[in-house]
Amino acid sequence: MDGFQKRLSESLQLRLSVALSLAILLVALLAGVFAFVSAIDEAHEMQDESLRHVAVLFDRQHMTLRYPAGEHVAGDDEESRIIVQYLADSHLAVGNDDSVIPLPFPTTLADGLTTLNIAGEDFRALVRTTATGERIVVAQEIGVRNKEARESAWRSLLPFMILFPVLLLLVSDLVRKLFRPIASLSAEIDQRDKQALHPIDEQHLPTEIRPFVVAINRLLARVAQSMENQRRFIADAAHELRSPMTALSLQAERLAATELPAPARERLLPLSRGIERSRQLIDQLLALAAAQSSPERALTRVSVHQIYRRVLEDLLPQAERKSIDIGVEGDEDVQLTVNEMDLLILVKNLADNAIRYTPAGGRVDLSVERTAASIVLQVRDSGPGISAEEQARVFDPFYRSMGTDESGSGLGLSIVKAIAERMGAQVRLGFTDEAAHSGLCVSVLLKADSTS
Numbered sequence: 001m002d003g004f005q006k007r008l009s010e011s012l013q014l015r016l017s018v019a020l021s022l023a024i025l026l027v028a029l030l031a032g033v034f035a036f037v038s039a040i041d042e043a044h045e046m047q048d049e050s051l052r053h054v055a056v057l058f059d060r061q062h063m064t065l066r067y068p069a070g071e072h073v074a075g076d077d078e079e080s081r082i083i084v085q086y087l088a089d090s091h092l093a094v095g096n097d098d099s100v101i102p103l104p105f106p107t108t109l110a111d112g113l114t115t116l117n118i119a120g121e122d123f124r125a126l127v128r129t130t131a132t133g134e135r136i137v138v139a140q141e142i143g144v145r146n147k148e149a150r151e152s153a154w155r156s157l158l159p160f161m162i163l164f165p166v167l168l169l170l171v172s173d174l175v176r177k178l179f180r181p182i183a184s185l186s187a188e189i190d191q192r193d194k195q196a197l198h199p200i201d202e203q204h205l206p207t208e209i210r211p212f213v214v215a216i217n218r219l220l221a222r223v224a225q226s227m228e229n230q231r232r233f234i235a236d237a238a239h240e241l242r243s244p245m246t247a248l249s250l251q252a253e254r255l256a257a258t259e260l261p262a263p264a265r266e267r268l269l270p271l272s273r274g275i276e277r278s279r280q281l282i283d284q285l286l287a288l289a290a291a292q293s294s295p296e297r298a299l300t301r302v303s304v305h306q307i308y309r310r311v312l313e314d315l316l317p318q319a320e321r322k323s324i325d326i327g328v329e330g331d332e333d334v335q336l337t338v339n340e341m342d343l344l345i346l347v348k349n350l351a352d353n354a355i356r357y358t359p360a361g362g363r364v365d366l367s368v369e370r371t372a373a374s375i376v377l378q379v380r381d382s383g384p385g386i387s388a389e390e391q392a393r394v395f396d397p398f399y400r401s402m403g404t405d406e407s408g409s410g411l412g413l414s415i416v417k418a419i420a421e422r423m424g425a426q427v428r429l430g431f432t433d434e435a436a437h438s439g440l441c442v443s444v445l446l447k448a449d450s451t452s
Ligand SMILES: Nc1ncnc2c1ncn2[C@@H]1O[C@H](COP(=O)(O)OP(=O)(O)OP(=O)(O)O)[C@@H](O)[C@H]1O
Pocket: 280, 284, 349, 353, 354, 355, 357, 358, 381, 383, 384, 385, 386, 394, 399, 400, 401, 402, 404, 407, 408, 409, 410, 411, 412, 413, 414, 440
């Protein structure tokens, strides 16, 4: 009960359903009582009318009576029978048994309808003086009349009994339909990506929830603005750090070119590496800020193989240092309509990871394939791959797997994801060798219309 009350206080839909059901129940009850009472009244009136008809018929047809004196008239309709007798014959009544006529009606009864008790039984009786001057009494047992009236009254309640559950079902269905826009609205918001802060379309919503949605849209706009400010701050900070870092790296290079004592040269090496790592971090931060910012980018027709070649030119020295066999697989090229810089950065980050995390002597393959529904760009390596548990986390900024000797900022895959989202592409991680669970295979799926 407590649970129901809690749900009732929390759910507007449940409250509306319960309130409407109670209102229907109350109206049905009142209408039922009214119908029941008036059906009983009507039945009684009709029964009085039948008494009158019998009396009139008896009078018009000039009927005469013959009593089955001393005989029982008990039969199958004994209960509902209408008794007709001359009022003057009441004194002929035998015993107190009302199944024997004539019955002992008081001879002083006035013409018209009356209710009276004869031999312990209540009767409704109509006294009439006929055209021949005789006074007749037409009577019926009250108990029988009431039973018949009640039966007919119950019959009059039948439509209410059928309509009530139908109405309840209709109301609950109607309420559910009325609240459907809210359910579909929350489903739409739930399905959104965390970066999708565009306003909710309020045009087709009921006016009652529109102000709420307008307020949510204003909040979304404020959140989007504050995220944009944050991004800009990071981009500005990275930009500002770039010049002193370049200067530092230049100084370190110059220092390396001078005569230095052996211990100083030994210490210069980690210093230069640190400066280089910081430069890479700043470059990645700038790339991420650019990938996440919203301005429209110029779209051009780009050959995927050409992008691959440019990336290979950049990364070949790195691959050669580790004796990694890197190359493009397949001859079929695909032309895409995308921002060239975006695609270049995306492929470069994936290829850079593949070379970096694949042990020396390994293999890295870049490929592009067109299927009926999409275009799939793949970067496969023969390294250790990423375990299924970690696959979702590696896209988080600054996330780096434990146990790798390679240096890195942990931003590469975040940049890939941001660029893919902007392109309307999906990034999937898998294994190059599914059976052995080894080697990372990154697939970037673009819609087929990206080629047009
Ligand atoms: N090809 C791969 N094979 C194995 N692990 C990988 C591969 N690519 C990425 N990872 C794992 O995912 C983590 C996140 O990669 P990500 O590219 O985002 O960052 P990073 O390479 O560490 O730094 P950055 O790319 O910014 O220099 C890496 O630290 C690495 O552990």
